[in-house]
Amino acid sequence: MTTVTLTATGTEPITEPGVYDITAEEYHADPIPGGSLSSSGARKLLAPGCPALFRYEQDRPQPPKKVFDIGTAAHKLVLGEGPDLIRIDADEWRTAAVKAQVTEARAAGQVPLKPAEYEQVQAMADALRRHRIAAALFDPARGRAEQTLIWHDRRTGVVRRARLDWLPDPRAGRLIIPDYKTCRSADPAKLAKAVEEFGYHQQDDWYRSGAQALDLADDTAAFVFVCQEKTPPYLVTVFEMDGPSRRIGAARNRRALEIYAECRASGVWPGHGDEIAYLSLPPWVEARDTEEYL
Template structure:
């Protein structure tokens, strides 16, 4: 059954003044995410891996802060030097009404509450990153600016696009390297292959490269790398760059997402997985098993 969601349904009545010209902007994370008329990398991934209906619902119902995001947000704050305040809650368990009220007040103020062990952990993660020979140079505060929001227009569809760089390096001679910081369970390169596919990092790579190229920040020789850090001691770091084949696939997926976004925006119709009756087979392994057993 097709899900129909009208564009803008349940969206807040007021929003930021639309950005119509390409540019680099200094804004908060909340201000950036409020520009929902512009397609982001995460939005493009939802359009491809889920459906337009899922995308529209996520845009109209922004996620509230969740505990699961606290460690990543806190580590970003310490690594990048910009972001919400980290507040240590001096209680190992958040079960009493008093502690719950304290945590809620911290979140309501836009900050990140952390248990004592978590507070120490993210500081240890940041210290480990500063000791890493490559990552420490990529996020050197003397040679870049954290969290800059980029807006540009796609030439083929006319869709306004947006990207929020973790780090914008200062202009310099030679090849520009643009880093993005990720926390992860395992930073082993083979494990990260699956993460790239599951989380669509190759689409993010293409989006950020496109943004920097469109705005004249970097040319085609620029490198975009992911600085992946484990969330358990010794907080190992691996810096990766997706290869050319993955980048081509990411670019093709983004192109399809832009076409879907443009069509749905124009029609106001955000469908689910399919408008047709979909024939569904048994999984191949089950079909093989039962064919041998019963047919």
């Protein structure tokens, strides 16, 4: 297995499949002339999203939100790549002077953090490095952070893209691609609910498909999630999706690709439906109220 990484400067469009070393801003702006589809975009095309919502958000990128700062900062320390972290030495960001510091930092592409938040993400990174499996998966001597994959979908012709948190160096044996996520709870039962809520089973299939399409891995490649709690003691759980979950994720991705191709061809990005919808109460509400009132 040979990996070739191409560097894109942002001044020239990407026209060929490959592994690219580009910034997060270039990736999210979509470096492909005519457009491409990412894993998050594929998930947005399907319920509870819809093509109209996908198109709206693609045309109107949202600015960074404070709620994502901890996750972004933790990524920076764990992966070694990402925006600079700036400690704002004020517990409250209410004064004009402090607000100006925060605004200036964000304008420069930095992540401003309160003192407690700065210490928090440092402690999270330290805890992850003490986790035997997680530390090995993100070993800086055995891989590269934030690598972008570009490839063509054979069935639809759609250009697909993915941004790997970590691309391991080529070596003998099964390739294991890790993805780092912060979470409220690393309890496996809670994480199972997060898989469905955030579509992690689709991300699993999407990223493995990209690695296989570019000959970075064969069909035995694994995609694992490294999930870390954002509160002390910053527990870590590493998990891999099971077979049925991966098959469902693959089927959903296939449908999303078909929808994307159809919408691109027609220029029509429908909403949730053009007909009058027929709805029922959730089963648990019907059971409760039937017993009490009927």
